[in-house]
Amino acid sequence: MKFNKSILYLFCFLSSSFIFGQIRVSEYIQPSVISKTSDNQLYFIDFWATWCGPCIHASKYVESLQKQYPENFYVLSLSQESPDVVKRFMLKHKNGLATAIDYEGETFSKNKVMSLPYSILYNAQGVKLWEGHPADFKSYHVDQYLRDNRSTIAKHKMIVTQAYQKVETIQNLEVPPKKDFLVEKLNKNWDNSLQITQKDTYLELKGRLQDILAYALDSHKSQINMSSELDEAYRVRIKNNTKASYEKSKYILKALKLKKANQDKRGEVIVFDVNAPRFWDTNQIDWGQDTQHFLIGDAEIKADNVTLSQVKYQLSNVLETPIILVQNNVDSAIHDWDIHYKYYDLMVSAMKDSYGIDISKKVVEYPEYVITKRGR
Secondary structure (H helix, E strand, C coil), X not given: CHHHHHHHHHHHHHHHHHHCCCEEECEEEECCCCCCCCEECEEEEEECCCCCHHHHHHHHHHHHHHHHCCCCEEEEEEECCCHHHHXXXXXXXXXXXXXEECCCCHHHHHCCCCCCCEEEEEECCCCEEEEECHHHCCHHHHHHHHXXXXXXXXXXXXXXXXXXXXXXXXXXHHCCCCCCEEEEECCCCCCCCCEEEECCCEEEEEEEHHHHHHHHCXXXXXXXXXXXXXXXXXXXXXXXXXXXXXXXXXXXXXXXXXEEEEEXXXXXXXXXXXXXXXXCCCCCCCXXXXXXXXXXXXXXXXXXXXXXXXXXXXXXXXXXXXXXXXXXXCCCCCEEEEEECCCHHHHHHHHHHHHCEEEEEEEEEEEEEEEEECCC
16 A cells, blocks of 8 residues: 555656646746736646747737636747847837747747747646648637636646756857857758857857758848758758858758759749948947847848848848849948838839948849759
């Protein structure tokens, strides 16, 4: 009997340990202004990022669900980006959801979140009940799971704040790779947009090969012609101020045993003609260290300390059109930028007035890069 009691005690201890802290966050950005209960039956985690356009629309939908169910159903909006980036983003995109940071990516990694937006529903026992795209989670799902899961757990037991050790983590991140260049394959289910991390010592790219090569070749991804079987997901890390940093595409293709052939493609593009540049200096926007360089909203792009080529790449993505740069007296220095892109005519006039860049749409021949396997 003593043995059985010991086993029972151990089981209960392990179960309670599993439940406690099922969701770990490093910092709360804001509490929920909608949820009305401290103990809840269901916990819905909405994984997102500021650079993820679909996440913005998904969060509005999730917020409407939280408003429909302010009791016993708790929504947590979770990003693994810098708190400063998320705070700035939320000044423009306000919502009433509880929002937190998973800065070290523990909860993202534990749940193998590889595409965004993505959501997971837990019950009070920490059991995963549902996961998928948040738009696929409907009100009738909430009704069903509330009926089937009556137990509750307090928010502070289900969601545990574990302070982020900023100094130690920055030191780890800033340790340069042993080599100037490395590339490794990611999970085949990776479906995120390209993630670009620029540090003092290295650049890291995470995404599909087509997106990575588009960035490396300073082009739009439609200019990268490759088979779907080659378009796998990779992480590429390149040490700054090395030969690899100046010949990114060459190093990537060589490492993956691929080759590139250039050919002309005719179609409509946006042309940037820089005759008399009046670029901003780097004192117009200052987001501090350890932050993303871009803040991309529904209508504008703000950037801190980036080159014209980097801006061109981001604009090409949001406009979904190749951009050809006519370089006349253009340097590769970094600048600050604030660019409206939603309304074309407004973008044209603003870019001319602010930066001395003439913009026009033209049907021209522009480069296409054909990527194939290298022969043995």
